[in-house]
Amino acid sequence: MTHDASQDAIAPHGGVLVDREATPAERMRWEKEAPRLPALALDKRALSDLEMIVIGGFSPLEGFMGEADWASVVERTRLASGLVWSVPITLGVAPQQAKALAPGADVALKDEAGSLIAILHVTETYRPDKAREVKAVYGTDDPKHPGVAAVLAQGDVYVAGPVTLLRHPADLPFPEFRLAPCQTRAAFRERGWKRIVAFQTRNPVHRAHEYIQKCALEVVDGLLLHPLVGETKGDDIPADVRMECYRVLLKDYYPAERTILSVLPANMRYAGPKEAIFHALMRKNYGCTHFIVGRDHAGVGTYYGTYDAQRIFDQFPPEDIGIQPMRFDHTFFCTVCDAMASTKTCPHDSTHHVALSGTKVREMLSKGERPPKEFSRPEVADVLIRSMRAG
Numbered sequence: 001m002t003h004d005a006s007q008d009a010i011a012p013h014g015g016v017l018v019d020r021e022a023t024p025a026e027r028m029r030w031e032k033e034a035p036r037l038p039a040l041a042l043d044k045r046a047l048s049d050l051e052m053i054v055i056g057g058f059s060p061l062e063g064f065m066g067e068a069d070w071a072s073v074v075e076r077t078r079l080a081s082g083l084v085w086s087v088p089i090t091l092g093v094a095p096q097q098a099k100a101l102a103p104g105a106d107v108a109l110k111d112e113a114g115s116l117i118a119i120l121h122v123t124e125t126y127r128p129d130k131a132r133e134v135k136a137v138y139g140t141d142d143p144k145h146p147g148v149a150a151v152l153a154q155g156d157v158y159v160a161g162p163v164t165l166l167r168h169p170a171d172l173p174f175p176e177f178r179l180a181p182c183q184t185r186a187a188f189r190e191r192g193w194k195r196i197v198a199f200q201t202r203n204p205v206h207r208a209h210e211y212i213q214k215c216a217l218e219v220v221d222g223l224l225l226h227p228l229v230g231e232t233k234g235d236d237i238p239a240d241v242r243m244e245c246y247r248v249l250l251k252d253y254y255p256a257e258r259t260i261l262s263v264l265p266a267n268m269r270y271a272g273p274k275e276a277i278f279h280a281l282m283r284k285n286y287g288c289t290h291f292i293v294g295r296d297h298a299g300v301g302t303y304y305g306t307y308d309a310q311r312i313f314d315q316f317p318p319e320d321i322g323i324q325p326m327r328f329d330h331t332f333f334c335t336v337c338d339a340m341a342s343t344k345t346c347p348h349d350s351t352h353h354v355a356l357s358g359t360k361v362r363e364m365l366s367k368g369e370r371p372p373k374e375f376s377r378p379e380v381a382d383v384l385i386r387s388m389r390a391g
């Protein structure tokens with residue numbers, strides 16, 4: 001069913017919320033035909049992109065990008081239509097496989113267990129210049145960068161075309177928190193929220209991020225806490241542990257009538273500034289009007305400058321992005337202010353700030369010690385301590 005976004009706080013990117021789920025009649029037809037079609041097995045990353053496409057999280061994309069869109073995104077951070085878009089969404093296959101995938105072919109897309117998930121209607125195949133792609137999107141061609149590594153590991157031929165979803169993969173995690181864009185939009189409307197801020201995270205929420213979220217919530221109607229649960233790099237904290245952290249934090253410290261917790265099934269790409277734009281556009285599709293951009297948003301290692309992900313928004317006319325970035329600086333508890341503060345609001349030097357490195361926090365948690373309550377809520381610390389003991 002098409003979602004009518006005309007009463008929503010913000011239109012989807014490009015104006016229409018994409019929905020690529022098959023109708024029951026289409027599903028029956030494709031299931032009958034599928035055994036005769038060439039098949040491709042998708043890994044977790046590709047399945048996650050597929051899910052984001054079919055639920056409209058990547059609107060206006062209706063499938064995997066063709067060469068004109070790919071080249072345009074790489075060269076000018078816009079789709080061929082001119083609409084802002086910062087990260088190529090592509091399906092790479094081995095050259096040998098690509099031979100069976102001529103334009104006009106329908107391809108059965110399967111999950112790793114071999115179950116039929118979707119049909120890809122091939123419009124073209126092409127050989128991308130991956131070196132050009134990674135330099136433009138990630139700002140580096142270093143194969144140690146996890147996003148670059150994922151692009152290089154993809155097949156060398158990209159196969160493009162719209163997709164039709166027959167069924168979501170079985171056993172997707174967090175079903176009760178898996179709201180599609182049409183569902184978050186409906187939830188915002190139901191609550192009468194006109195201004196909604198989204199917070200992207202792939203980490204447990206400690207006091208610093210709680211403070212940022214609540215500063216934002218002071219000036220809008222509602223908060224969408226929107227953790228990414230697609231593939232991340234191996235040393236990030238597992239999604240189920242993070243979800244438990246969010247659950248206990250929200251229960252005791254957030255107003256239930258102003259907060260929605262839902263998951264974003266997208267992969268992490270660690271593309272820094274380009275990914276900040278991408279994260280914002282996805283949240284626009286979920287119906288959010290504001291988006292929190294912190295320091296080094298979506299960064300990894302030392303590839304990006306601390307404020308690059310905030311500055312990139314200034315390169316576009318605000319109406320081309322639509323959703324409003326809210327820029328936040330480094331936050332902490334200051335013992336002189338006796339409050340949470342940031343480098344923007346606290347005049348005291350860092351010796352008065354309760355700040356712990358990631359390494360220090362991990363060390364404390366692994367010994368069963370809670371970090372100071374000015375750094376982390378005890379309930380959150382306890383979830384992390386339990387998970388480290390179990391692991």
Ligand SMILES: [Zn+2]
Pocket residue numbers: 334335336337338341346347348352
């Ligand atoms: Zn201070």
